[in-house]
Amino acid sequence: MTPHRIAPLPSAHHLAPVLADNRPGTGPRLGPRHSFALALTWVATRFGMLALLVVDRLGDTGVAGEVHTLYRRWYEQLAHGAFPVDDVTWQYPPGAALVFLSPGPLPWLTYFEAFVALVLVSDAVITVALARAGVRGAWLWVCALPLLLNVPLARYDVPVTAVAVLALLAVRTRPRLGGALAGIGAMIKIWPLLAVLGTARGRTTRSAWLSAAAAAAVLFAALAIGFSHTLDFVRQQGARGVQIESLGGTALQLARHADWSGTVRYQYGAFEFIGPYVSSVATASLALTAVAFGWLVWWRMKARRWNPATPFDAAFAAVLLFTVTSRVISPQYMIWLLGLAAVCLTSRFTTQRPVALLMVPAAVLSALAYPLLYNDVLGGTVLGCVLMVLRNGLLLTAALLSCRRLWTATASR
Template sequence: MTTHRIGPPPPAFNLPPVPGTRPHPLQAAALGALWAATRVGMLALLLVDRVGDTGVAGEVHTLYRRWYEQLVQGAFPLDDVTWQYPPGAALVFLSPGALPWLTYFQAFVALTLAADAVITLALARAGVRGAWLWVCGLPLMLHLPYARYDVQVTAVAVLALLAVRNRPLIGGALAGLGAMIKVWPLLTVLGTPRGRTTRAAWISAAASAAALLAVLSLAFTHSLDFLRQQGARGVQIESLGGTALQLARKAGWPGSVRYQYGAFEFVGPHVPSVARISLLLTVAAVCWLLLWRLRASRWTPATPFDAAFAAVLLFTVTSRVISPQYLIWLLGLAAVCLTSRHTTQRPVALLMLPAAALSALAYPVLYDDVLAGSPRGLLLMVVRNGLLLAAALLSCRRLWAASAGRAG
């Protein structure tokens, strides 16, 4: 006698892995060879980069090294307007000290390369399409990724997202740790399915963040000084608001560009208003994400990935600051989306490739044009930021339609 199952089918969140998503040995070899070749090229660019306080690597040589020397004394940078990061970032800036046989710069780059390899391996195990996007996408940013600490942050976020589905406690803990390093990894738990998974992930994230903050507050002084510096930020020239102000300059607006708070920002009339509009748009993004969370009724294995990607895109385009290294985050999250055949974000993920290439053109290749607001620099920023805005809107539309919109 045939036995029929009574009741609803098992949720899609428990579907088995799709055969063939992990790389075939030949494909794995090709992926590894491409990773090695492109990373050698990125390192070569880094070696010929100008040394000292100029060039892409200048932040590691001077700023990161200065922070390291202050942190080893047991204090966060005091009255330093360039220190705008949560206290967990200290762990990244102190980590080169674990390789004392190398210079600070060499150790930092070696650890960044190791984080890149971890991301690649984790993505290859989860779904080879995502690994290909990451391996091919990161070199489009030239050597910048190895001269910033965003690869390490992205590694924490990628591991958190990949873990949260089956191991919500681990995924949540990683998300909480990542939030203490650079805030945005906390968004990796936004799209967890309701019920036990969400409770486990969110409680774990809160507990790990609180535990790390407590440890760092005991070990260092001035652990929350970054809030004052972050709140004083203005409108960076590479943000959407900055592009609007550059266009206004062409129409006669009398503002100018000044280096302050560790970035080139606009000063002049109406700049505070543009900054407030950016903050209001960020609040609107938060409200939309909360509404999506309340209305969402259909979860797939890719929903946590898609929600995190859409959320970070929203916060990127509404920010007063869009540094080129933000594309590292977006490439990592886009790659995680592509590890699942259920993702709604495939076309949006592919848009990150030209966005990354345009960001590298903006900095460092044509940065003088961007600073001057020349026709070439202005066109570059209009296209790059327009692409990011279109990607954010498309990402939200596809996420809503798949999980919160009318079924069918």
Template sequence: MTPHGITPLPAGHRLAPRPALHAPYDGGRRDRRGAQPGDVAALAAVWALTRAVMLALLVVDRLGDSGVAGEVHSLYRAWYEQLAHGAFPIHDVTWQYPPGAALVLLSPAALPWLTYFQAFVLIVLVCDAVVTCALARAGVRGGWLWVCGLPLLLNLPLARYDVPVTAVAVLALLALRSRPRLGGALAGIGATIKVWPLLTLLGTPRGPGTRAAWGAAVASAAALLAVLVLGFSNTLDFLRQQGARGVQIESLGGTALHVARNLGWPGETRYQYGAFEFVGPYVSSVSRLSLLLTAAAFCWLVLWRVRARHWGPATPFDAAFAAVLLFTVTSRVISPQYLVWLLGLAAVCLTCRHTVMRPAALLVLPTAAVSALAYPLLYDDVVAGTAVGCTLLLVRNGLLLLATALACRRLWRSAVRPG
């Protein structure tokens, strides 16, 4: 015994470090489990088979009465021709996208030996394959959700530019694990294309990694916008069209108006601003309520960020998924291609075994399947507001609401009130 009553340690022995109350964020590296060769082969085979079916459905394009491929053949091609002459669409009510969308719409020019439609679809398939490879490398469960979930939307993903946008967001989230500047730069580029990829930075833990990611996002977005402003005219004309949008029939507010119309409300649907929207009494009030709900969602996310104290390996993934869910359900639109975003983010969540989003992520699968019934298969019923159309929207949006409630509750409990 020493004079102070402390027994000295034997020579060469060291005290074990005190366990931390909350394990520090490690970028998710401890949870990265690469797929086995058999898993990769099976995933590749299923990807090839399902994408071949999706491509065949797009070429035939006889599902429902929608003409899914027409968006690429006519609208995207018309925008491409304007952009190729150095000008963004002006006074075009259908052009409602940030200027970075020009990168995707002009990309078929890299394949001049193909038609615009062929080149666009091929680029979408390449982006799809990139997402699949990235997810398989990060965690095979996420790869399976993406590979099996995307075909639930039938041929729609191949004829919209949401898969390339989702690819940027997925790569941004996965890069944040070990290269926050790269992740931030990708998120900034994604934000100039479709805005929502910026939400991938919401859950980055406090510290130098977050500052590096946000700094890189601002720098990349500013640099790309500067290039587009200098290289094109009418770069910011899309802002004029955003404010004029109404309540699209597939939105949460649109579902309420569908039910109200069946109960005697005198409103009707009209094709305007590139979509079917409601016109009639109280539509403007429903639109304002949607905007208020979006503002409330933003405030809740800010509150979560301020109150959050516990970051785990999956927190950045979980926060991005919950945030996009919130902004989706409060949107005045909720187009079926929004499910592409949610499938991608849900898949990223499942790459980490510490995710708390598994129930909400799996709910995206039936939501996508019901969305495909609503569009393109039974879209005439949705537009007409028949009992079948109303039921499809009630089920689809009900599933979205349930997934959002689960995601927000679990995100709050995991980061603010764990245990």
């Protein structure tokens, strides 16, 4: 069973400037002693995460099951040249095939082993890129990702975050490369396209945005030629409800303690609420997402001052906004936010330092909610409700603070 041939990612030659960023505006760089300490910390923490994944006995024991069953099933379908059809769990853009097929060239490993190896390689790439750009960001990523326990190794979000991190680090001085990486990332998970949101007006923006559009179009065309049912994922997105870990889900969970009659059901690949007013909450979430998008457009129109960190800050603020207004806040969303927070900290010009640090307690609370105390979250116990109120309240605070600091630095008179 041989996977279909797909368009290659940018080569190591093209990515070299991203992994060797020592331009003005970046934060303090690592010396040899600190490089060794960072590498040792990475190895120790990742070994611990790997051990937790292999044992898989923390709280909810299904963390590794998503790779063993869901991802492998998708791989087998994709290897035959077709995207999953009428599969309510397939809700990803077609570029996600790049990640799910990538374990194929390692036939001496099981699919699970090859997938985890891919995640660890992507994690290492992020670490090296951040270390070359600024020591603070590298340390945040290396030390904060393990706070999510074994979840990052069993989800495809670390490779996606790697593409977004490389795009952001490249976009200021190599806008075509940064834009191309953002376009590829958008075809995998949509949100990496926000890497080009904060590019400086003029030639940089034109180069980055055109490259993003061209790369996305080329990759989509290649996938449409090589696979059938390329756009089937769109139909599955509209049916999503309100996941229990979202802000709307937290409100409904609290309503259960006030005699609301709704219940929780596993559907569309997640635990969601069903019952009175759920559709209204879902509609409100979509409306808030539209408002967030409108604010970002308004910010872009009003922004007049750019510094080397503005693309980092804008991407971080945008992902925070779309996270807190989403109908779904899965545990792996914290991987994106930690990656973007780390990129912000690579620059001494960033306005997001306090917001980036808020991601650390948010990651701790996320790990407590899933997988450690997930039964409490599912059951809507007092402890489960407190966890979700604290985690989501922290993310909402971070989003509002991030937007305020971005506006003040770039758009206010």
